[in-house]
Amino acid sequence: MAGQRQFDERRALESARDVFWLKGYGATSMQDLATASGVLRGSLYNAYGDKEALFLRVYADYADQFAAEAAGALAHPSVDQALRDFFDFTITSMTTGAPTRGCLTTKTAIDTKADGERIRAALRGLLDDMERLLEQRLSTDEARSRLAIPPAEAARVLITMTRGIVVMERVYQDAQRLRATADSLIDALVSPERQGDEGLPTTP
Amino acid sequence: MAGQRQFDERRALESARDVFWLKGYGATSMQDLATASGVLRGSLYNAYGDKEALFLRVYADYADQFAAEAAGALAHPSVDQALRDFFDFTITSMTTGAPTRGCLTTKTAIDTKADGERIRAALRGLLDDMERLLEQRLSTDEARSRLAIPPAEAARVLITMTRGIVVMERVYQDAQRLRATADSLIDALVSPERQGDEGLPTTP
DNA sequence: TGTCATCTTTGACAGGCTTGCATACATTGA
DNA sequence: TCAATGTATGCAAGCCTGTCAAAGATGACA
Numbered sequence: 001m002a003g004q005r006q007f008d009e010r011r012a013l014e015s016a017r018d019v020f021w022l023k024g025y026g027a028t029s030m031q032d033l034a035t036a037s038g039v040l041r042g043s044l045y046n047a048y049g050d051k052e053a054l055f056l057r058v059y060a061d062y063a064d065q066f067a068a069e070a071a072g073a074l075a076h077p078s079v080d081q082a083l084r085d086f087f088d089f090t091i092t093s094m095t096t097g098a099p100t101r102g103c104l105t106t107k108t109a110i111d112t113k114a115d116g117e118r119i120r121a122a123l124r125g126l127l128d129d130m131e132r133l134l135e136q137r138l139s140t141d142e143a144r145s146r147l148a149i150p151p152a153e154a155a156r157v158l159i160t161m162t163r164g165i166v167v168m169e170r171v172y173q174d175a176q177r178l179r180a181t182a183d184s185l186i187d188a189l190v191s192p193e194r195q196g197d198e199g200l201p202t203t204p
Numbered sequence: 205m206a207g208q209r210q211f212d213e214r215r216a217l218e219s220a221r222d223v224f225w226l227k228g229y230g231a232t233s234m235q236d237l238a239t240a241s242g243v244l245r246g247s248l249y250n251a252y253g254d255k256e257a258l259f260l261r262v263y264a265d266y267a268d269q270f271a272a273e274a275a276g277a278l279a280h281p282s283v284d285q286a287l288r289d290f291f292d293f294t295i296t297s298m299t300t301g302a303p304t305r306g307c308l309t310t311k312t313a314i315d316t317k318a319d320g321e322r323i324r325a326a327l328r329g330l331l332d333d334m335e336r337l338l339e340q341r342l343s344t345d346e347a348r349s350r351l352a353i354p355p356a357e358a359a360r361v362l363i364t365m366t367r368g369i370v371v372m373e374r375v376y377q378d379a380q381r382l383r384a385t386a387d388s389l390i391d392a393l394v395s396p397e398r399q400g401d402e403g404l405p406t407t408p
Numbered sequence: 409t410g411t412c413a414t415c416t417t418t419g420a421c422a423g424g425c426t427t428g429c430a431t432a433c434a435t436t437g438a
Numbered sequence: 439t440c441a442a443t444g445t446a447t448g449c450a451a452g453c454c455t456g457t458c459a460a461a462g463a464t465g466a467c468a
Binding site for chain 2: 022023024026027099102106107109110111112113115120123124127148149153154156157159160161162163164165166167168170171172180181184185187188189
């Protein structure tokens with residue numbers, strides 16, 4: 001061994017993530033990443049090979065963090081509130097920053113310059129994880145009893161809906177509208193909580 | 205007047221539309237459009253000004269046609285079948301070609317290089333039209349009686365869902381899966397047709 | 409029929425950005 | 439001390455946009 005890395009790799013990957021997130025994979029050049037991280041372009045090529053490899057590296061970290069935070073957002077014991085929290089998390093994530101940064105997964109999925117199979121596999125990985133997470137959360141007795149359709153189907157509908165919300169954000173740029181749309185879907189998907197449910201006795 | 209346009213404008217706009225559709229706004233260069241249409245780049249600049257203006261011209265025609273065809277797809281008298289036909293239309297549209305061309309509206313919405321206000325307004329125009337179309341279709345007595353949520357909310361959920369389906373297509377490339385997801389949403393949104401409904405008197 | 413203004417076409421140019429490689433220099437562990 | 443790695447810098451080849459000047463085509467009008 002010799003010649004240790006001189007730049008702070010964690011910082012560099014984070015700024016690379018931010019640039020990819022804001023500008024999208026295809027519109028981001030290695031020079032953009034170099035400028036943002038303060039690392040010379042040559043060093044990035046040396047350390048990661050090329051843009052696709054660097055992106056995959058960045059996206060792996062991003063996906064882990066996103067899935068972990070999403071899981072946390074689903075923790076509320078009441079399924080409709082859990083879903084509201086879940087949408088709230090994704091909407092807040094995508095409407096952060098000015099201009100809003102949108103969703104890294106969706107931007108990459110739509111980007112025609114990110115059409116490699118390895119990138120698509122990475123995106124599938126996160127979406128599959130999210131779907132499993134949702135299906136699990138929707139498989140409790142309380143949730144099953146209130147859902148209009150089976151948990152697996154509902155999970156897929158919800159994941160698809162998050163993707164749609166991302167697109168609507170780009171066009172309408174109105175977070176409140178997005179939350180309202182999500183609420184409408186939840187209303188259609190989850191029947192109202194019956195009094196006396198959830199183990200706690202209530203006084204009407 | 206003098207010096208008439210020498211290229212077939214209709215053909216040129218159609219090939220421009222196809223290139224934009226396949227590659228996306230940002231990844232399409234004027235040279236790409238020139239090559240596809242057989243018109244020299246200089247002539248395109250002369251005729252349309254720049255890429256954004258040409259795109260807006262192309263998209264106006266596209267939006268008209270898309271909305272008209274979507275309206276046709278909603279014609280079935282039974283609301284759940286009308287919605288299935290509607291999704292079928294959008295899914296077929298986006299999965300045409302090899303590689304599949306996806307959705308021009310969504311690609312443009314997500315494209316960071318298409319961030320002009322005029323382009324966003326054009327996208328909003330089509331999405332608003334589609335939403336109105338759906339809301340109208342969902343406002344019949346039969347539809348109202350079967351919908352889990354009000355027509356306006358359902359329309360917005362459905363439009364958002366079509367956007368999400370576009371994204372899922374890019375990642376999973378499985379039209380059957382998309383149709384199944386759409387069916388799940390319709391199941392949650394529209395209650396089963398009661399026997400004897402649709403104008404025929406019923407005995408309770 | 410001929411002229412002419414006007415628009416279109418055509419080819420070329422400048423200036424900028426992109427990728428990926430290659431070379432020289434610096435640093436560090438063995 | 440030396441070999442391996444990271445850094446610094448430059449280069450080649452290509453693509454991009456937008457513009458411009460010269461040449462061609464066309465309709466209107468005399």
